[in-house]
Amino acid sequence: MKKRGVGIAVYCHPTGAKGGGDPSQAMMRLKLDGTLDLLVGSVDLGQGSNTVLRQIAAETLGVPLENITVTNHDTDTGPLCMGTGASRVTFMDGNAVIAAAEDLKRQIREWSTERFEVAADDLEVADNKVSVKGNPQAFMSFAEVGNEMNWKGSFPVGKGSYCPPAQTFDQETGRMTQIAAIAYAACVAEVEVDTGTGVVEVKKLAQAYEIGTGINPLLIKAQIDGGTMQGLGFTLAEDLGPNYPSLKFAPSNFLDYLIPNTADVPEMTYTTVSLPSRGEGPFGAKGFAEMCSFPPIAAIIGAIHDAVGIWIYDYPATPERVLRALEAAGTPAA
């Protein structure tokens, strides 16, 4: 027999490392032809950090996206990054990239004062050029600026760093107030429970995220889709210790350790929520990548309860655990 149920859950997730003190640096170098190298220390693990940081750099500096090359993960040339994790790269590296771009803009403006015979504050860097405020005819393209600055003795490299202050837990109260932007999510899950086999099929997921400003909708969707699938695996199937604590039957391959595939994708919808004020992230962005795997989990467990009246306390909610709980509740398999 198949029974349907609905469940909900709400979550919050902080950006960055526990207790702060996790630095990120960025460098932007203006080249002879006006194109730029963006150097960061974070790693593109698939989440798309290079793409996002390039967008942030292009926006801040006012240059075309394709004029920026991103180089990451070479410890000889790359700047420092505490690590690509804890949902921190868009936020911490992003802020460092903004600082580097602003630094480069400042250098360009200061260098250009002589050329235009105005104060640095009267110059603006935008649209791939430096120009005199209020006099758009007086400008130099980035190609000219890059050529001249480099050949005439300057080294146009913008540097930026960002590091939230470090804090330790208070020994007695555990007080810890260093928590960077907190993102939010909520989920409604609809499941179908087969009371004969204990199989739970997730039919529909609706999710809402509050992540500050979204930098790249394509990558946000990828994080939500992908995180959701990892969350589904966690909820219903994945367990390295199925006979915990015994090591018996520990899975060692993808035949026994089952991660979700295309057939496990439920009908999914999302929306994002906009708040009137934004925090300290780049353009108001919050870190949220990790959180994408949370929302379905408790919503599914709640939905199982709604469908067949049982609570599962040990996860994943495997068919066997569901059947055992049904049997304990006096519902034999059918």
Next chain:
Amino acid sequence: MPRNEGTTARPARHEIRKPESAVNVQTETAYKYIGKPTPRYDGIAQVTGTNAYVDDIRLPGMLTVKVLRAPVLKANLLNVDVSGAARVRGVAAVISAKDVPGGYYGMYGDQPVLADREIRYKGQVIAAVAAVDQDAALEAVEQIKLDLEELPAVLDPEEAMKPDTPKVRPEGNIWSFDGGPFRKVRLGDVDRGFAEADHIVEGTYTTPMQEQSPMETSCSVAMVESGDQLVIRSLSQSPYLHLRQLSNVLKLPMNKMRLVGGNTGGAFGGRFEIHTDHVAGLLALKTRKPVKWRWTREEETLYSTHRGRWKFYFKDGVKKDGRIVARYVRTLHDTGAYTGMGPYCVEKNAMMVAGPFNIPNIAIDGYCVFTNRTPSGAMRGFGVMAGQVCEEIQMHRMAEILGMDPWEIRFVNAWREGDMTATGKVVDNVGAIECMQAVAKLAGIDLPERLKAMSSREKRG
């Protein structure tokens, strides 16, 4: 999905969904690039198969690595005899603990590269071979002889906490936070809160060990360049932390090492620990040849760090109207045989385990316990995920016990601007209520007007 037998009828085609329509992301029109669905920077390289992953690197004279792993959970390692292995044709180098020049690796610096005197978990690496090909390397590994004295192992964290249980590590089976056995968080007065409560709701939950399962298994290519610089093509998601750890293990200054990477076939936290860089580096230094060590899927699944297992005991004091007035959480994290990221996870868990809810009285005891399991590590949302999941299920159960709608209890307690986390952080830019309202709308659930009208910006009166 069973196929339709003997019929060629096809269900109607799905409507083609455009990429931008499926997710409604708030975008700012003022920006040129921010908020725009820009395709991936490396997207063309990915779809043409031209972006090189570490295993795609082939260098002239490159050696292959295979290792001997511990056959038991816990043992004294009396002797490792590699002489037979070194004699196998095609073997360039065999290393064991005595060949490691420096100290330990890991976020808390307690893990030996190659097991030295003791084995703490099954699969721990004891010795490594670099050879001309996989078959020679495997044959050599078979020739390594071990002299072991097997010892009783501990697998269950509750068991591990008992005083007479064998010690996983000399310092004991419980991590010390500020000299105490657990990370202590105290907000308000929980005892008074429980006394005020109309109901006490308890619940115990466990979450599994989850493997990050990146599609690319751990892999390093190490070589010595420019005479004396060790270059490692790495999957690391924290190259600088790893550079520091490698510097300690290899006794090389940081300018004599260079980690190169940036193209990783998935990580999800699994690349926060060094898995292959250290051994590949040691063998490259020893042989002065390029060396590749790639794990099999079996090694990745069984012996890489994973999301550690958690156990949570919740005790909530709640009023009839749904207000939670006190919450006690005892968390137990099985960090495995070495520290890994265990204490970090327990502390981060303590920060968020009470969820996005305003609870005036909170007590949390967070334990990090050692067992003879593969060390745990980081995985997506490490520390936060397991705790909040169980917390949300506890919320659901509490609503049931109160005879309250599961939405209602969350709205009643959800953070407002100016509310406080368990560790005393005053929150701003709060969006829990707004997310619930939005998701209800999306799912076609008509919430009561009262809940629809709520806002995180209305401070708690």
Next chain:
Amino acid sequence: MKYVLSFTVNGQPMETLAEPTTSLLDVLRDKLEVTSPKRGCESGDCGACTVLVNGKAVPSCLTVALTVAGSEITTVEGLVQDGQLHPLQRAFYEHGATQCGFCTCGMLMAAKALLDRNPSPTRDEIVLGMSGNLCRCGGYVQVMEAIEDVAGRKYEVKAADTRGGK
């Protein structure tokens, strides 16, 4: 004992030596430097090594190399024609159907086999056709949307350029 293996890889006749127990995956990657098929599990459980043998998708790690003597092998390296991306490559790029990209080449070959046989598959048929290709980044929705998009544009191997990207 090594045996001569003659076959065609992406239209090029190839000849190499292989042991009887060597997989097609190992021959492609280690001998011929065709590295788009990836080693994800070496036991047929992940699909990252999917290639076409005479137009059919097969897991190259489960295929004993010598058994494909005389066959035509197609990998992602063979999808780009005259500098033009295959419509599937273009759609994967535009839809953000790649994340870490490790499964992508296997996905593209499985998708090509699917569309070659059935140019306008339903969502259920796509689910089935791609069920052997695991993606831990979990981007199945975008992969399926990309395939649907190609199917909707009337699948044919031409009309695409390599715009965008680096």
Next chain:
Amino acid sequence: MPNAEYFATTELREALRLLAERGDQITVLAGGTDLAPKFNCRELQPGALLYIGKLGLNYIIAKNGGLAIGAATTLEDLATSRLVLERAPVLAQAAAEMGNPAIRNVATIGGNLVTASRAADMPPPLLALDAELILVSERGERVIPIGEFFKRAHKTVRLSDELLTEIRIPSVKGQTAFVRHGRRKIFSCCVASAAVRVVLDGGKCADARIVAGSMAPTPVRCLGAEGVLKGKNLTSDLAGEAAAQAVGECKPIDDERASAWYRRRVIKVLIERAINQASGL
């Protein structure tokens, strides 16, 4: 060090000669889906491989109202063959539900039978269809009812000089159903499966086959459960009674995929569902 020999003859006679001469050293290779992972991790290092993919054993033909299927026929061919869909739909369904499209393109029906895994997907429907297996050697031909083919897990009655060349499915009466449970909706190893054939005479069950897969070292034909159905009016209640009887005939084990406890419960449900489905209840 690997030093295997490789034979890929197109002549059955030549293959049988090789098996007669040195069958005990030869590993027969068909699709390779079971062998290749063992080669890849060096768990298996055979002295010689005999590839049978070129022997012309990839065929599905109509024969005596039933089917003759070459041992090297791929699962994809089985799953999509109009003949199989018409005459042995449970077999087509079982083939379609096994593995994934790429694996089905290489895995063969013969390989699935000879490997004799506990979790094999082909045996239950073939048992329900009273299939016979043809083993050929230089000494001649043996026709083995599939029920007598499996000795224990990974062990069959095939002798080292014999080759499984054909699977014959006789013309059988009745309606069939196959219900399978794996840990993932699509593409997973079988945890338990049920193949059922019922021959109805009016509302009465004239004959029945009830087979449980992955429930013992070899597929289990549940004779007791068949007895419950035979001669009676087929109702849902009777199906449940037969399924309960079948559970007692199985000997499930705990393994990586499920516990014996779970298998016992789920096989009852699967058999009940299969009987209901086959008899249109």
